[in-house]
Every structure is written in C-alpha cells, then in structure tokens.
Amino acid sequence: MNDPSSSEVHTAEERHRERMQRKKELVDRKIARATIERGVLVVNTGNGKGKSSSGFGMLARSLGHGFHCGVVQFIKGSFSTGEEAFFRRFPDDVDYHVMGEGYTWETQDKARDIQAAQAAWQVAATMLADARYDFVLLDELNIALVKGYLEVAVVGAALAARPPQQHVVITGRGAPEALLEQADTVTEMRVVKHAFQAGIRAQKGIEL
Amino acid sequence: MNDPSSSEVHTAEERHRERMQRKKELVDRKIARATIERGVLVVNTGNGKGKSSSGFGMLARSLGHGFHCGVVQFIKGSFSTGEEAFFRRFPDDVDYHVMGEGYTWETQDKARDIQAAQAAWQVAATMLADARYDFVLLDELNIALVKGYLEVAVVGAALAARPPQQHVVITGRGAPEALLEQADTVTEMRVVKHAFQAGIRAQKGIEL
Numbered sequence: 001m002n003d004p005s006s007s008e009v010h011t012a013e014e015r016h017r018e019r020m021q022r023k024k025e026l027v028d029r030k031i032a033r034a035t036i037e038r039g040v041l042v043v044n045t046g047n048g049k050g051k052s053s054s055g056f057g058m059l060a061r062s063l064g065h066g067f068h069c070g071v072v073q074f075i076k077g078s079f080s081t082g083e084e085a086f087f088r089r090f091p092d093d094v095d096y097h098v099m100g101e102g103y104t105w106e107t108q109d110k111a112r113d114i115q116a117a118q119a120a121w122q123v124a125a126t127m128l129a130d131a132r133y134d135f136v137l138l139d140e141l142n143i144a145l146v147k148g149y150l151e152v153a154v155v156g157a158a159l160a161a162r163p164p165q166q167h168v169v170i171t172g173r174g175a176p177e178a179l180l181e182q183a184d185t186v187t188e189m190r191v192v193k194h195a196f197q198a199g200i201r202a203q204k205g206i207e208l
Numbered sequence: 209m210n211d212p213s214s215s216e217v218h219t220a221e222e223r224h225r226e227r228m229q230r231k232k233e234l235v236d237r238k239i240a241r242a243t244i245e246r247g248v249l250v251v252n253t254g255n256g257k258g259k260s261s262s263g264f265g266m267l268a269r270s271l272g273h274g275f276h277c278g279v280v281q282f283i284k285g286s287f288s289t290g291e292e293a294f295f296r297r298f299p300d301d302v303d304y305h306v307m308g309e310g311y312t313w314e315t316q317d318k319a320r321d322i323q324a325a326q327a328a329w330q331v332a333a334t335m336l337a338d339a340r341y342d343f344v345l346l347d348e349l350n351i352a353l354v355k356g357y358l359e360v361a362v363v364g365a366a367l368a369a370r371p372p373q374q375h376v377v378i379t380g381r382g383a384p385e386a387l388l389e390q391a392d393t394v395t396e397m398r399v400v401k402h403a404f405q406a407g408i409r410a411q412k413g414i415e416l
Contacts, residue, residue: 016318044258048395049250053265054258057291060268061261064294083265086272110224186400187256193394 039134039166040184041159045142045175048189055137055169056083062167063093067134070127073098074120074172075140095133097123117149124158131163142172145179152176247342247374248392249367253350253383256397263345263377264291270375271301275342278335281306282328282380283348303341305331325357332366339371350380353387360384 042058044051062069071087076098087094099120124141127133144150156178159168170179180186250266252259270277279295284306295302307328329352335344352358364386367376378387388394 013318042257045400046398048397049393050252050258050262050265050395050397053269054262055265056268057258057261057264057266060264060294061290064290064292082269082272084272086268110221180400183401185257185402187258188398188400189256189258190254190396190398191394192253192388192396193391 038164039162039168041182042167042169042185042187043142043175043179043183044169044171044187044189045173045180046188046190047173048191049194050189051171051173052083052139054187054189055139055171056087058167058169059087059094059135059137062135063090067093067167068132069093069135069137070095070133071097071137071139072120072124072127072141073139074117074144095127099123113147114149117144117147120144121150121155128158128162128166128168131166133163133166135167136169138168138170140172141170142175142179144172145176146172146174152178155179156182246372247370247376249390250375250377250393250395251350251383251387251391252377252379252395252397253381253388254396254398255381256399257402258397259379259381260291260347262395262397263347263379264295266375266377267295267302267343267345270343271298275301275375276340277301277343277345278303278341279305279345279347280328280332280335280349281347282325282352303335307331321355322357325352325355328352329358329363336366336370336374336376339374341371341374343375344377346376346378348380349378350383350387352380353384354380354382360386363387364390 044054059069059071071094073084084096084098088096097120099116121144124136124138127136141150141155145152145155159182162168170183175186252262267277267279279302281292292304292306296304305328307324332344332346332349335341349358349363353360353363367390370376378391383391383394
C-alpha cells in the first residue's frame with residue numbers, strides 16, 4: 001500500500017489486538033478456575049433503586065432458561081403492580097405470591113405487619129425446601145429481617161438447607177450481616193440521584 | 209380487661225401507630241410535592257452486578273403496564289441469552305435488538321467494535337425519536353461511551369429531544385459525568401461480594 005500511515009495504523013490495531021488477547025487469556029483463566037457448579041445466593045441491598053427490579057430481571061432471565069420459579073413479595077409496594085401483572089401471565093412457570101400489606105407507614109399496625117411477614121415466610125420456606133423450584137425471589141425479605149419480624153437464624157438455616165442447585169435472590173435495604181456472610185454475591189445499590197427528590201411524580205412503568 | 213400489662217401493650221401499639229402516622233404524613237407530603245409528570249431517564253452504573261438485570265426488571269414492569277418497549281443491547285454478553293430468549297416471546301410489545309459483538313477482549317477487533325456500536329446507536333436513535341416507544345432500554349450503552357465509540361454529546365442531544373413521556377434506562381459501568389447530570393435517577397451498583405471471585409462458575413439463569 002502507498003499510504004505512508006498504514007503501517008502505523010496497522011501497529012495501533014495490532015497493539016489493541018495483543019492487549020485484548022492478553023485480557024482474554026486472563027478472563028479465560030479466571031473462568032477455568034471457577035469450577036464449583038451450584039445454585040447461588042444473591043443479595044441486593046442498599047438505599048438506591050434497582051434492588052427489586054434487578055431481582056425481577058433475573059426472574060425474566062431464569063424463565064428464558066426454562067426454569068421453574070417462585071416469587072414471594074414481602075411488601076406489597078404501590079409501584080410493583082407492573083411486575084405482578086406481567087409475571088402472573090405465566091402461572092405454569094412462576095408461582096407468584098404477594099404476601100405483604102404495604103409499608104409500615106401505610107399499615108400503621110405492627111401486629112398485622114408481623115403476621116403478614118410470618119405468613120410470607122411460610123410460603124418462602126416451602127419453596128426453599130422444594131427442589132422443583134430452580135429460582136426463588138424473596139423480594140423485600142430484608143425489611144422483615146431488619147424489623148425483627150423474622151429471625152435471621154431461621155432464614156439462614158432454611159437457605160443453607162435448600163436444594164444445592166437452587167438459585168435464590170433476596171432484596172431489600174439493610175440486609176443483616178449474617179445474611180451478607182452467607183451470600184455468594186452481594187451488591188449494594190447506592191443512590192447517586194433520585195428523580196423523586198427533584199419533584200418528579202412516580203409514574204407507572206418506572207419505579208422512581 | 210384483667211391483664212395488668214394490657215394497657216402498656218396498648219400504649220406500645222399506640223406509639224407505633226402514631227409514629228407511622230407521622231411518617232405517612234411526611235411521605236404523603238413528599239408525594240404531593242412531586243407533581244412533574246414526564247418520562248424519566250434512569251442510569252445504572254458502577255462495577256457491581258444488577259445494572260442490566262434491573263433494566264430488564266423495569267422492562268418487565270413496563271410490559272405489565274401495557275407499554276410498547278424497545279431494547280438495544282450494545283454488547284452481546286454471554287450471560288444475557290436468558291433475557292433475550294424470554295423477551296423475544298413478545299414481539300408485538302418489545303422490539304429487541306442485539307447489536308453488539310461481545311466484550312472487547314472477545315472480539316479483539318477495535319474497528320469492528322466501533323462499527324457495531326454505531327450501528328446499535330442508529331437503532332437506538334430511531335427509538336428515541338419515536339413517540340410510539342413508551343420505554344427504551346439501552347443496555348451497556350455506557351461501555352460504548354467510555355470507549356469513545358460514540359460521542360456523549362450526540363447521545364445527550366438525542367435523549368434531550370426525545371418524546372416527553374418516554375422513559376429511558378441506560379446501563380453499563382463508567383457512565384460519563386454529562387450523562388449523570390442529565391439523568392433523573394442514577395444508581396451506582398457497588399460490588400460487596402462476587403460469587404465468581406469465590407470460584408463459583410457462572411450458570412444459566414443467574415448472571416454471577
């Protein structure tokens with residue numbers, strides 16, 4: 001070629017390829033070392049958005065893989081009606097339970113909140129003991145743990161005794177330390193900015 | 209009642225109710241102040257898990273509300289086949305485009321990566337200009353911005369000019385500052401613990 005810069009361009013491309021080649025080897029070695037195959041326990045916590053919606057995204061992904069799934073919502077949030085409407089369309093693949101009564105400042109009745117949390121846990125415990133569930137989402141379970149409506153040790157024991165291939169995702173702010181230790185993957189969703197703070201009204205479709 | 213403790217119990221319940229009543233008033237006042245109704249721009253960034261799956265959860269929620277949705281995946285991740293399989297079941301409601309070629313260390317070809325990012329952006333820009341899309345998910349767009357495959361100013365202008373009721377979710381680590389400023393809601397997903405680090409192999413259903 002007569003273009004004088006073509007060898008330099010080629011060199012830059014070569015450098016990129018070589019760098020990416022080294023990176024691929026590194027990633028492939030890590031993948032080769034990751035050899036334990038079993039169900040994982042994922043915890044999404046923190047004060048930011050996306051804890052529950054990430055759990056529902058993993059539910060969608062699990063359904064895409066043909067998994068049989070269970071969902072227990074420990075708090076019936078006023079913004080969560082969209083997920084419920086959507087995932088109830090697949091009753092053969094998802095057992096969907098909304099057990100909570102709304103946030104504590106909505107119910108204003110602690111005894112009823114405790115009762116609702118314990119009833120929700122009964123359903124969750126049944127799923128965690130049943131190998132037919134490949135994937136279980138326990139949405140806002142952490143809230144019930146933080147408030148002491150459920151015992152962390154009881155929940156931890158049920159998680160430890162679950163079928164080895166079963167994946168579990170637990171969401172909610174304030175996940176207790178013992179649960180974080182037991183989890184395989186923990187993500188903290190941190191608020192950087194929130195539309196609600198700017199006076200934007202919560203709208204259907206998006207949990208603001 | 210003869211139970212001597214019943215008045216105390218009643219008092220504790222009363223206190224809980226009063227505290228929750230005050231909290232409810234506070235929350236209700238905040239809701240009343242949030243009066244702007246328009247589509248929101250949500251950005252999920254950070255090094256932790258859940259950025260994409262939260263976007264897919266919001267997609268599920270949007271479908272539950274009967275929204276017409278668009279998805280552009282800027283990077284074809286090897287773990288994202290579950291979402292794709294699932295959401296492609298609803299071709300009337302979701303226009304689903306997988307435009308990317310895999311991570312840079314997989315393709316090892318920068319020119320092809322740039323071309324793929326720009327082709328993906330053409331599809332995304334068409335959605336952002338079309339009021340028939342109520343919800344648009346631009347998955348891993350941030351990666352293309354960070355690498356300079358797309359111009360932040362071009363993306364920002366298309367977002368600013370989009371139909372006022374349209375919701376947009378953008379995911380990917382390293383979201384540029386200008387995008388964070390433009391966004392209504394920003395969440396940083398922070399890694400606390402990662403199963404892959406513990407040698408657990410990525411499995412279908414869960415993105416580890």
